[in-house]
Amino acid sequence: MKRAPQGYRIKTRELLVDPRAYVSSQIVEDDLTKSTRTELLKHGEMVGYVDTVLTRDHRWETHSYLDQEERGKGFGSLLYTKAINFNMKRHRKVCSSKAPSIQAKRVWTSRVLSELFLINYDGIGYNVIKRLD
Numbered sequence: 001m002k003r004a005p006q007g008y009r010i011k012t013r014e015l016l017v018d019p020r021a022y023v024s025s026q027i028v029e030d031d032l033t034k035s036t037r038t039e040l041l042k043h044g045e046m047v048g049y050v051d052t053v054l055t056r057d058h059r060w061e062t063h064s065y066l067d068q069e070e071r072g073k074g075f076g077s078l079l080y081t082k083a084i085n086f087n088m089k090r091h092r093k094v095c096s097s098k099a100p101s102i103q104a105k106r107v108w109t110s111r112v113l114s115e116l117f118l119i120n121y122d123g124i125g126y127n128v129i130k131r132l133d
Contacts (some may be wrong), residue, residue: 004040004078012038012086017053038074038083048075050083052094060094063106065132077112084117084128096125
């Protein structure tokens with residue numbers, strides 16, 4: 001799926017967040033840190049997102065959520081693809097969180113992402129190396 005189907009919309013925005021909202025120990029310790037949020041909207045209501053949060057090691061770590069009824073429809077891969085592309089266009093290194101959920105691991109190892117990006121697993125998380133164009 002390259003686009004959101006009718007009734008759905010995806011938007012990405014940059015914002016500042018409180019890093020304590022994320023569980024990773026790699027998140028910067030400042031009061032606020034840079035983040036992007038790629039949202040999936042269904043008839044104007046948010047039903048999922050992928051956040052990328054700037055970490056101490058200057059990588060953009062992903063954190064995601066998708067409503068239960070929207071799972072299994074390809075939206076996770078679509079959200080991750082949009083979030084990764086948004087950040088890579090800004091020359092940012094994108095990686096998974098250090099403890100990705102089972103659902104996030106499925107997306108990171110999916111055919112969709114592996115056809116678009118070179119991704120490696122370093123024993124802790126997934127790292128986007130480059131786009132496969």
